[in-house]
Amino acid sequence: MPLLATPQFQHFSEPLALQSGAVIAGYTLAFETYGTLNAERSNAVVVCHALNASHHVAGVYAGEDKSEGWWDNMIGPGKPVDSNRFFVIGINNLGSCFGSTGPMHENPATGQVYGADFPVVTVEDWVHAQARLLDVLGIAQLAAVLGGSLGGMQALSWALQYPERVRNAVVVASAPNLTAENIAFNEVARRAIVTDPDFHGGNFYRHGVIPKRGLRIARMIGHITYLSDDVMNEKFGRSLRPPDLLAGQAPPSDDPATLLRDYHYSTQDIEFQIESYLRYQGDKFSEYFDANTYLLITRALDYFDPARAFGGNLTRALARATAKFLLVSFTTDWRFAPARSREIVKALLENRRDVSYAEIDAPHGHDAFLLDDARYLGVVGAYFDRIAKELA
Amino acid sequence: MPLLATPQFQHFSEPLALQSGAVIAGYTLAFETYGTLNAERSNAVVVCHALNASHHVAGVYAGEDKSEGWWDNMIGPGKPVDSNRFFVIGINNLGSCFGSTGPMHENPATGQVYGADFPVVTVEDWVHAQARLLDVLGIAQLAAVLGGSLGGMQALSWALQYPERVRNAVVVASAPNLTAENIAFNEVARRAIVTDPDFHGGNFYRHGVIPKRGLRIARMIGHITYLSDDVMNEKFGRSLRPPDLLAGQAPPSDDPATLLRDYHYSTQDIEFQIESYLRYQGDKFSEYFDANTYLLITRALDYFDPARAFGGNLTRALARATAKFLLVSFTTDWRFAPARSREIVKALLENRRDVSYAEIDAPHGHDAFLLDDARYLGVVGAYFDRIAKELA
Numbered sequence: 001m002p003l004l005a006t007p008q009f010q011h012f013s014e015p016l017a018l019q020s021g022a023v024i025a026g027y028t029l030a031f032e033t034y035g036t037l038n039a040e041r042s043n044a045v046v047v048c049h050a051l052n053a054s055h056h057v058a059g060v061y062a063g064e065d066k067s068e069g070w071w072d073n074m075i076g077p078g079k080p081v082d083s084n085r086f087f088v089i090g091i092n093n094l095g096s097c098f099g100s101t102g103p104m105h106e107n108p109a110t111g112q113v114y115g116a117d118f119p120v121v122t123v124e125d126w127v128h129a130q131a132r133l134l135d136v137l138g139i140a141q142l143a144a145v146l147g148g149s150l151g152g153m154q155a156l157s158w159a160l161q162y163p164e165r166v167r168n169a170v171v172v173a174s175a176p177n178l179t180a181e182n183i184a185f186n187e188v189a190r191r192a193i194v195t196d197p198d199f200h201g202g203n204f205y206r207h208g209v210i211p212k213r214g215l216r217i218a219r220m221i222g223h224i225t226y227l228s229d230d231v232m233n234e235k236f237g238r239s240l241r242p243p244d245l246l247a248g249q250a251p252p253s254d255d256p257a258t259l260l261r262d263y264h265y266s267t268q269d270i271e272f273q274i275e276s277y278l279r280y281q282g283d284k285f286s287e288y289f290d291a292n293t294y295l296l297i298t299r300a301l302d303y304f305d306p307a308r309a310f311g312g313n314l315t316r317a318l319a320r321a322t323a324k325f326l327l328v329s330f331t332t333d334w335r336f337a338p339a340r341s342r343e344i345v346k347a348l349l350e351n352r353r354d355v356s357y358a359e360i361d362a363p364h365g366h367d368a369f370l371l372d373d374a375r376y377l378g379v380v381g382a383y384f385d386r387i388a389k390e391l392a
Numbered sequence: 393m394p395l396l397a398t399p400q401f402q403h404f405s406e407p408l409a410l411q412s413g414a415v416i417a418g419y420t421l422a423f424e425t426y427g428t429l430n431a432e433r434s435n436a437v438v439v440c441h442a443l444n445a446s447h448h449v450a451g452v453y454a455g456e457d458k459s460e461g462w463w464d465n466m467i468g469p470g471k472p473v474d475s476n477r478f479f480v481i482g483i484n485n486l487g488s489c490f491g492s493t494g495p496m497h498e499n500p501a502t503g504q505v506y507g508a509d510f511p512v513v514t515v516e517d518w519v520h521a522q523a524r525l526l527d528v529l530g531i532a533q534l535a536a537v538l539g540g541s542l543g544g545m546q547a548l549s550w551a552l553q554y555p556e557r558v559r560n561a562v563v564v565a566s567a568p569n570l571t572a573e574n575i576a577f578n579e580v581a582r583r584a585i586v587t588d589p590d591f592h593g594g595n596f597y598r599h600g601v602i603p604k605r606g607l608r609i610a611r612m613i614g615h616i617t618y619l620s621d622d623v624m625n626e627k628f629g630r631s632l633r634p635p636d637l638l639a640g641q642a643p644p645s646d647d648p649a650t651l652l653r654d655y656h657y658s659t660q661d662i663e664f665q666i667e668s669y670l671r672y673q674g675d676k677f678s679e680y681f682d683a684n685t686y687l688l689i690t691r692a693l694d695y696f697d698p699a700r701a702f703g704g705n706l707t708r709a710l711a712r713a714t715a716k717f718l719l720v721s722f723t724t725d726w727r728f729a730p731a732r733s734r735e736i737v738k739a740l741l742e743n744r745r746d747v748s749y750a751e752i753d754a755p756h757g758h759d760a761f762l763l764d765d766a767r768y769l770g771v772v773g774a775y776f777d778r779i780a781k782e783l784a
Binding site: 019020021022116119120122177178179180181183184185187188190191192194195196197202213216217220221223224227229232233235236237238263265266267268271272274275278279282292295296298299302303305308 | 411412413414508511512514569570571572573575576577579580582583584586587588589594605608609612613615616619621624625627628629630655657658659660663664666667670671674684687688690691694695697700726
């Protein structure tokens with residue numbers, strides 16, 4: 001029987017001061033929990049999500065097919081992060097479009113939908129908001145905080161903002177900040193959204209439209225950076241879209257040597273499989289993702305840079321952290337390359353912290369952190385097994 | 393005194409049958425020549441251009457500041473391709489927006505501007521059209537054909553389509569075809585253009601508008617792929633846009649430690665230098681580049697695949713070539729990585745062809761093929777010196 005998940009909502013009426021200097025009034029966080037908090041309240045694990053995810057980390061919703069959590073291969077009964085041993089909490093971040101207060105909700109100060117007025121939120125702000133939820137749940141200290149990509153940045157930031165509340169930080173496929181190229185890809189995606197005439201300066205809700213063109217482009221760019229060149233070649237290569245998907249196209253010849261159809265010679269129609277895949281991903285995304293949320297989350301990525309306040313010295317920046325760390329990177333991840341994880345490892349070691357590091361030889365690029373890879377799941381599982389044994 | 397360039401135009405009234413099966417009626421090619429054709433008519437060099445370039449390869453236009461040709465560091469008197477020894481011909485490709493017949497010109501069949509009806513042109517079509525110009529100029533055989541990136545694909549194709557007319561082919565920063573990732577980037581750029589409401593299905597001319605939003609996005613994506621991650625970090629890193637460029641922003645503090653200004657915490661304003669750079673490049677490009685030309689040229693890139701007719705066997709595909717070859721690649725070029733050039737080298741060697749190959753350790757990514765790098769210019773210069781000596 002699959003793990004059943006139930007979303008919960010916690011409202012906070014006390015305003016939250018944000019890093020930007022702005023203040024967000026009352027807000028709600030959506031979250032889910034899996035497993036049971038032990039009597040010592042010592043087995044809690046927070047899972048932080050990345051760009052396109054939510055508090056729905058594991059399990060399924062009753063009666064809903066295909067409602068599996070985004071990290072269901074990692075978290076659940078008997079999984080690497082075992083909900084039979086840990087009390088796992090998935091929290092949707094402020095500014096998201098999946099349940100927590102975000103740009104599509106009403107700004108209590110104006111009575112209008114926030115839209116573009118939703119304040120800029122940072123990784124640090126998210127961590128503060130998550131910490132407040134732990135206060136409500138009566139959890140003083142986490143057994144671990146865990147996240148991949150942007151979620152890994154939050155795990156790292158937890159260890160810096162609340163060192164006394166984090167015993168272990170697991171940072172997967174992440175980086176101590178974005179490179180210029182990372183920021184560049186985010187900026188192109190944002191420009192595609194912001195310059196879509198249906199964006200209306202972020203106030204498209206009141207116009208009854210959605211900037212789908214921009215969202216599609218943003219998602220297509222994202223997908224390219226999530227995959228490795230190799231896996232894209234293996235999955236799609238230069239294959240053409242099958243003829244049967246094209247109206248009026250003759251069926252493939254019986255001769256296997258000519259099963260490759262001719263080019264159509266069109267600049268606007270789909271010719272290659274990779275085009276079809278990207279358009280499909282873009283279309284799907286534009287149906288459910290909020291444009292203002294996309295801007296907010298990519299900006300949170302851009303801004304994250306704990307070394308900035310230390311003149312760029314990451315070693316000094318990480319001196320505050322007292323947690324034990326596991327870092328994991330993937331060889332073909334060119335979005336957050338292993339070298340970026342190694343920067344964090346080096347800075348932690350220079351502070352004489354307890355660090356484990358695994359560089360997984362996986363072909364899937366950045367996406368690997370969400371996929372089934374026995375070595376990867378094994379490494380994380382062994383690390384959490386050790387944590388569980390320390391609980392006993 | 394700088395080399396003075398003068399554009400020339402050659403009209404062809406005989407229709408050209410295209411690879412797609414379409415036929416283009418009378419058309420004009422813009423071209424420039426530098427140096428003098430020798431009495432034996434044996435010293436001609438054709439230079440093929442890439443996406444954003446033209447027949448204006450070298451020299452300047454009289455009375456026009458900053459009108460330097462796009463490969464002026466490579467071609468001209470005393471340059472690696474020395475116009476004192478060679479008769480160099482730069483030809484603008486069909487479908488371009490810089491002088492040769494393209495989508496913004498009148499379709500003689502309809503009396504309307506071509507727009508989206510301009511036929512799809514391929515690398516092979518361009519080479520056929522260039523060969524016709526050589527017929528007019530009375531040049532039976534080229535000392536060399538030379539090109540970088542998409543221009544390199546044309547140089548390779550010249551050696552396959554007209555083996556008897558090419559003594560040397562110089563293929564720089566190129567590839568035997570695009571990878572899935574290359575096609576993916578092209579497709580995102582095309583979608584940005586095609587879904588811009590000002591594109592009007594490609595017939596924006598008659599609406600008096602230009603799909604600038606889409607062109608900007610396309611160019612921004614392009615620029616990211618032209619540069620290496622390293623050079624982007626070196627040039628821009630995470631530097632913020634200087635405060636003096638921002639209205640109402642306080643001047644930087646005197647304290648060098650705080651010269652890094654604070655974040656503005658904005659999702660839509662420019663925060664980082666890399667964003668400023670990309671927006672500038674996008675804006676500039678959208679002022680002068682034709683949207684339909686962008687679609688056509690990226691499609692020519694996608695379609696190029698000489699091995700396709702040979703079941704993907706590049707060695708068999710290149711068996712036709714009889715020219716001597718120089719291939720050059722750049723270590724940090726992730727758009728057309730050295731491995732792609734090596735595929736061509738390997739296929740030529742398997743055909744026992746005369747091949748030189750230089751892999752230049754340059755930090756600039758794909759852009760390196762346009763930049764001053766002493767080793768690179770030296771390699772090409774030495775190769776052309778050898779060709780010149782064989783002429784004598």
